[in-house]
Amino acid sequence: MNRFKLGAGRLRPQRFLAAAAAVAVVGAGMSLASIGAAAAAPGCSVAYTANSWNTGFTASIDIKNSGDPITSWALEFDYAGNQAGSGAWGGTLTQTGKHVKIVNAAYNGSLATGASTNIGFNGTYSGTNTAPTAFTLNGVACNGGTTNPTPSTSATPPVSPTPDTSPTPGTTTPPPGTHLDNPYVGAKWYVNADWSAKAAAEPGGSAISNQPTGVWLDSIASITAPAGSGYTTSLRGHLDKALAQGATLAQFVIYDLPGRDCAALASNGELGPTEIGRYKTEYIDPIAAIQADPKYASIRIVNIVEIDSLPNLVTNAGSAAGATEACRTMLANGNYSTGIAYALSKLHAAGTNNYNYIDAAHHGWLGWDSNFAPAATMIADTAKKATGGVNTVDGFITNTANYSALNEPFVKINTTVNGTSVRGSKWVDWNQYTDELTFAQGFRNQLVSAGFNANIGMLIDTSRNGWGGSARPTAASTSTDLNTYVDASRIDRRIHAGNWCNQAGAGLGERPKAAPASGIDAYTWIKPPGESDGSSTLIPTGPDNPAGKGLDGMCDPTYTGNGRNGNSMSGALPNAPVSGAWFSAQFRQLLANAYPAL
Known part of the structure; x- marks a missing residue:
């Protein structure tokens, strides 16, 4: 193979790591009731992370159900600035002004007790990309405290002796046939x-x-x-x-x-x-x-x-x-x-x-x-x-x-x-x-x-x-x-x-x-x-x-x-x-x- 020199659409989650902002919200009193169904026992956690670059960002949101099993959900929150989201994965996103609503996709609406799903979207902003601090799920507020974990900015994080090729335990992965933005994330790689x-x-x-x-x-x-x-x-x-x-x-x-x-x-x-x-x-x-x-x-x-x-x-x-x-x-x-x-x-x-x-x-x-x-x-x-x-x-x-x-x-x-x-x-x-x-x-x-x-x-x-x-x-x-x-x-x-x-x-x-x-x-x-x-x-x-x-x-x-x-x-x-x-x-x-x- 020659290795010489001569001469002197789809949107990608988890790519832009610089200038990241993150907020995790845990609500002990938040209901995860199915929409239109009898209320389930409350209990869930929601973690929001936004990785920003220039005037764009990628938002990743983890939802974990710690209450009774549910069969559908809708997440809602408001931005403080002029953020505008689009191109969601794991759900359908609509936005009116500062208000964002994401409804589950067909494959991840059902969450057993202890199960999680990851959703996300890309967006644009100008000025400061401040993370939202208040969320509701199926109309019930998450009133727990917030934390702001510091994101990693290392270009070369420590590498495990074995490949990082498995989905996060408990998360819901996209169904077969979905064209992913980064196919390597969450995959188990073939060993020849x-x-x-x-x-x-x-x-x-x-x-x-x-x-x-x-x-x-x-x-x-x-x-x-x-x-x-x-x-x-x-x-x-x-x-x-x-x-x-x-x-x-x-x-x-x-x-x-x-x-x-x-x-x-x-x-x-x-x-x-x-x-x-x-x-x-x-x-x-x-x-x-x-x-x-x-x-x-x-x-x-x-x-x-x-x-x-x-x-x-x-x-x-x-x-x-x-x-x-x-x-x-x-x-x-x-x-x-x-x-x-x-x-x-x-x-x-x-x-x-x-x-x-x-x-x-x-x-x-x-x-x-x-x-x-x-x-x-x-x-x-x-x-x-x-x-x-x-x-x-x-x-x-x-x-x-x-x-x-x-x-x-x-x-x-x-x-x-x-x-x-x-x-x-x-x-x-x-x-x-x-x-x-x-x-x-x-x-x-x-x-x-x-x-x-x-x-x-x-x-x-x-x-x-x-x-x-x-x-x-x-x-x-x-x-x-x-x-x-x-x-x-x-x-x-x-x-x-x-x-x-x-x-x-x-x-x-x-x-x-x-x-x-x-x-x-x-x-x-x-x-x-x-x-x-x-x-x-x-x-x-x-x-x-x-x-x-x-x-x-x-x-x-x-x-x-x-x-x-x-x-x-x-x-x-x-x-x-x-x-x-x-x-x-x-x-x-x-x-x-x-x-x-x-």
Whole structure:
């Protein structure tokens, strides 16, 4: 996969974490009687939280029934300011002036004793977004005291050793088929048993073998996994296993464009540059048909759409150093854009439980001014060609199968050394970003400016960007030399940010987690740790290389580089198998250098 740079609708709950205001109201005397029915014994609690950004906010309201069972409810309250709510989930919202009324949805009207439900909506405001302090449920006031818990503002909250993938106990989850704003929240993520078995067989691997990872559909054969193809489990097989696990979310990488990976050799695909017809009928159509099967309606199917493609057209299809004739061909024939638009159309139409996230490269590829806005524009132009346009896109993913550090605590873009910005260092090279979180958040804003819905969310692949171990800096350097300071202080220990293949010293990153930071739908492991990026030497076509994959110099530890990585050494590990094959030495390194540590 190429990982280089070139050049110096629906509304989302629980996304915007900054400037949050919260109030919890508990009313010992509040009735939860069914509307029009005999009064039930009183007892409930209501908690209201509003997460604000600019002139908008997302309100989340928890209702817990501690009295007799009820079969329907209506919540009412008044705002003190000019807040206006709309687009509710979990109920129907009406507002007259400052007065808001929310009536239960069909699936959550009945609440047993001790049961809870979560509802919410998005809104707008100006001035101060003051939370309401008085609520009624079914006409009975909540007269208990109020509390104002302090919301978390940490961009990287502590991560559990196991994924945060289960709904909150006692809460009511949306019924199957509901198209959620952030599909990762409250989901149980599918654990690929094929990868899990390999991970568990390694020393210490059982510590992470229960983590969810992406399933790569990187050829036509991967869909059905026929005997002798090298694939163990078909697409249907994975979805069936997800059902057996009780999983409600599964992640698939859509990765077989014509002329795939036009700037790399380790992961070129099976389809030639002009075979767009085969891509549609033999690849996308069968995937969409399987994912549309009502049998899988309870699974939120996340599709990661064609990594490395559109970013390559931005940076590697011109005349600058590192550009390739293959990328110029794909820009000229338009088949990357045509193929992705078709994939978005078909996969979006497969069902309300389908979610499309387009690849958005990483900060060391698109973070420069010359790449940043043009990339967003090209991606938007492609999405607008899809049937359904930008509404076929639920979000974007950065750092897929890459190594860019999530946070650089000691090398921020506004850091100066002896009066000189770190942007002028050899490592940063005048990039506008130094880490993946700030890039993902910044690129999200640029994508909205380019025409995408304001509610899009971002994913960050954190499978191999932890950079822990003894080489990880624990404090900023005291050097007054710019390059010395940056190289000694940066978390990312690669030789160059353009290096992407089997990087020496890398470690597991943040464990998969939903809604971890503002604008981010999830940290996720799309690249299964331990699967090679490419072989370090040419492996002839045969049992160890059934697809006849080529040798990319960036996977050779003796390679001295090219224009895309500043003519630097590749930093790749030796003795690597072909891309996708199990690389035990890499997996053990990732375990040893995990951050947070295992």
